[in-house]
Amino acid sequence: xxxxxxxxxxxxxxxxxxxxxxxxxxxxxxxxxxxxxxxxxxxxxxxxxxxxxxxxxxxxxxxxxxxxxxxxxxxxxxxxxxxxxxxxxxxxxxxxxxxxxxxxxxxxxxxxxxxxxxxxxxxxxxxxxxxxxxxxxxxxxxxxxxxxxxxxxxxxxxxxxxxxxxxxxxxxxxxxxxxxxxxxxxxxxxxxxxxxxxxxxxxxxxxxxxxxxxxxxxxxxxxxxxxxxxxxxxxxxxxxxxxxxxxxxxxxxxxxxxxxxxxxxxxxxxxxxxxxxxxxxxxxxxxxxxxxxxxxxxxxxxxxxxx
Amino acid sequence: xxxxxxxxxxxxxxxxxxxxxxxxxxxxxxxxxxxxxxxxxxxxxxxxxxxxxxxxxxxxxxxxxxxxxxxxxxxxxxxxxxxxxxxxxxxxxxxxxxxxxxxxxxxxxxxxxxxxxxxxxxxxxxxxxxxxxxxxxxxxxxxxxxxxxxxxxxxxxxxxxxxxxxxxxxxxxxxxxxxxxxxxxxxxxxxxxxxxxxxxxxxxxxxxxxxxxxxxxxxxxxxxxxxxxxxxxxxxxxxxxxxxxxxxxxxxxxxxxxxxxxxxxxxxxxxxxxxxxxxxxxxxxxxxxxxxxxxxxxxxxxxxxxx
Numbered sequence: 001x002x003x004x005x006x007x008x009x010x011x012x013x014x015x016x017x018x019x020x021x022x023x024x025x026x027x028x029x030x031x032x033x034x035x036x037x038x039x040x041x042x043x044x045x046x047x048x049x050x051x052x053x054x055x056x057x058x059x060x061x062x063x064x065x066x067x068x069x070x071x072x073x074x075x076x077x078x079x080x081x082x083x084x085x086x087x088x089x090x091x092x093x094x095x096x097x098x099x100x101x102x103x104x105x106x107x108x109x110x111x112x113x114x115x116x117x118x119x120x121x122x123x124x125x126x127x128x129x130x131x132x133x134x135x136x137x138x139x140x141x142x143x144x145x146x147x148x149x150x151x152x153x154x155x156x157x158x159x160x161x162x163x164x165x166x167x168x169x170x171x172x173x174x175x176x177x178x179x180x181x182x183x184x185x186x187x188x189x190x191x192x193x194x195x196x197x198x199x200x201x202x203x204x205x206x207x208x209x210x211x212x213x214x215x216x217x218x219x220x221x222x223x224x225x226x227x228x229x230x231x232x233x234x235x236x237x238x239x240x241x242x243x244x245x246x247x248x249x250x251x252x253x254x255x256x257x258x259x260x261x262x263x264x265x266x267x268x269x270x271x272x273x274x275x276x277x278x279x280x281x282x283x284x285x286x287x288x289x290x291x292x293x294x295x296x297x298x299x300x301x302x303x304x305x306x307x
Numbered sequence: 308x309x310x311x312x313x314x315x316x317x318x319x320x321x322x323x324x325x326x327x328x329x330x331x332x333x334x335x336x337x338x339x340x341x342x343x344x345x346x347x348x349x350x351x352x353x354x355x356x357x358x359x360x361x362x363x364x365x366x367x368x369x370x371x372x373x374x375x376x377x378x379x380x381x382x383x384x385x386x387x388x389x390x391x392x393x394x395x396x397x398x399x400x401x402x403x404x405x406x407x408x409x410x411x412x413x414x415x416x417x418x419x420x421x422x423x424x425x426x427x428x429x430x431x432x433x434x435x436x437x438x439x440x441x442x443x444x445x446x447x448x449x450x451x452x453x454x455x456x457x458x459x460x461x462x463x464x465x466x467x468x469x470x471x472x473x474x475x476x477x478x479x480x481x482x483x484x485x486x487x488x489x490x491x492x493x494x495x496x497x498x499x500x501x502x503x504x505x506x507x508x509x510x511x512x513x514x515x516x517x518x519x520x521x522x523x524x525x526x527x528x529x530x531x532x533x534x535x536x537x538x539x540x541x542x543x544x545x546x547x548x549x550x551x552x553x554x555x556x557x558x559x560x561x562x563x564x565x566x567x568x569x570x571x572x573x574x575x576x577x578x579x580x581x582x583x584x585x586x587x588x589x590x591x592x593x594x595x596x597x598x599x600x601x602x603x604x605x606x607x608x609x610x611x612x613x614x
Contacts, residue, residue, distance in 0.1 A: 088491070089491075184395070184396075185533070185534055185535055185536075186532055187532050187533060187534045188534055205515070208512070208515040208516075209515075209516075209527075209529070211532060217605070218532055218606060219605075219606060219607070219609070220516075220529040220532070220606050220607055221609075222516070222527040222529065222607075225493055225494050225518060225525055225527070226492070226494060227492055227494045227495055228492055229492075256609075256610070259608075259609040259610075260609050260610055260611050262609075263609055263611060264611075293611055296611075297611060298524070298526075299525060299526060299527050300526075300527055300607045301566075302526070302528075302563075302566040302567050302569075302570055303563070303566075303567055304567050304570060304571075304600055304603075304604060
């Protein structure tokens with residue numbers, strides 16, 4: 001079972017109340033691959049990098065069963081670079097620098113070897129590019145999951161709405177759900193967004209967990225209460241990677257299995273925030289993941305007698 | 308099994324983005340009694356009201372098995388009055404008016420008929436008064452639950468700390484937990500607060516649910532995602548009433564049973580916010596409560612195989 005993952009592979013420079021990094025590896029597709037790779041191979045990347053993207057990182061991804069056939073390497077340009085600073089509450093951040101570099105020319109091409117994939121993860125990217133990938137696939141995947149952000153709602157809403165009609169699951173945060181729907185109540189927002197196309201909607205609330213909406217059903221996954229959130233960068237992408245990774249592994253796209261997938265996504269995200277960048281994701285073992293999942297079970301499990 | 312409940316019985320005037328009330332009945336002990344009364348009788352109130360507190364409200368409470376022997380009625384003064392206006396997000400509010408009236412003279416006296424109660428709910432009140440009630444009890448209750456607020460941290464921290472040493476469960480919201488502990492991380496805040504006395508700590512996060520801490524364990528109860536939060540006034544007291552009501556009904560103060568009690572508290576709070584004041588709490592039946600609890604089970608229940 002394979003998963004195509006489209007998104008950025010890039011550099012970030014991050015400042016949080018707890019520390020500061022120089023340029024480290026980041027990008028939505030990088031986080032998705034590191035997370036999903038624990039559950040399914042191959043993860044088939046579609047991305048673009050410059051001459052400066054580290055060969056060791058590429059090798060590490062390959063070693064984990066990530067296919068890089070769809071990653072274009074531009075010899076005379078730099079990789080996409082983002083720099084940001086988190087506020088004290090770690091829920092909000094300021095963008096300091098956005099250097100598009102190679103991303104300005106990104107025209108994702110689906111390699112022939114990727115055709116026939118059952119799962120497609122559209123990382124946060126210009127909606128036109130997300131659409132282009134969908135249109136290049138000769139057979140529609142069983143499940144298309146899409147991430148996006150407020151920037152595209154501000155600048156490319158029509159394109160975004162076109163993509164929404166073609167996807168199964170949309171991932172947004174609470175502010176984005178409100179912006180996209182024009183509704184303050186998340187329950188009402190979900191109802192409006194589901195009318196736009198996706199049959200499933202996941203609203204991420206950071207440290208407050210995530211909600212999954214489908215028809216008239218709602219499921220809630222908490223975030224693990226952590227002593228310290230060291231760096232939230234990539235937590236949403238890691239969540240997405242764990243989510244689609246579990247669905248692809250189990251080949252089950254029912255609402256019931258999506259509940260489990262969201263818990264697994266939350267567990268993966270809880271690792272991601274423990275160190276800068278994807279560092280922690282490279283360290284963890286299957287046993288670490290299972291232990292963390294046990295913590296999630298204990299966190300929400302209760303007995304009730306309804307008589 | 309009886310529960311003593313100390314707190315205010317008062318009038319509120321409330322303005323929310325959805326509407327506005329004139330003076331309606333409120334007060335922490337009122338909400339606790341309406342919620343707890345669904346699970347246990349008698350709820351033994353200790354409070355103070357003025358000549359203006361409605362006889363019909365007293366009768367309604369009595370009809371529900373609430374004992375008012377400990378409620379002092381002051382013939383020549385008005386009841387405590389609070390007026391507030393909620394912001395658009397419903398998570399924050401401004402106090403417009405606080406008329407202490409009878410509350411300025413409140414000296415809670417525990418009636419002889421209340422002695423021997425197994426459960427004590429100390430509603431949000433001046434810490435000295437909370438302490439006075441504890442000291443009047445000839446036999447220490449099996450469980451003492453205490454609510455408080457930032458105002459007492461600002462103005463009576465020493466007294467507050469003295470009460471904390473004598474209670475089993477503390478209820479605060481996230482901002483108050485941070486203020487009380489000086490820690491930003493709720494996990495660290497919980498560890499510090501538990502050192503101050505209470506063996507169990509509940510941190511309420513409004514629409515984001517509630518956390519229960521005990522030793523090294525943590526449990527999370529979500530809030531039900533609601534289409535509209537009409538009026539949050541009293542939600543925290545209603546939560547407390549459902550929580551202690553269930554514990555008293557089941558006579559089980561284990562951590563495991565507290566998890567269930569928090570879910571029940573959350574369910575009761577989800578009714579409270581649907582209408583102004585305690586109105587909705589007066590309408591609901593046992594069947595309504597069970598139906599709501601089923602929604603909570605569906606909201607968080609998931610299957611996971613750990614291999």
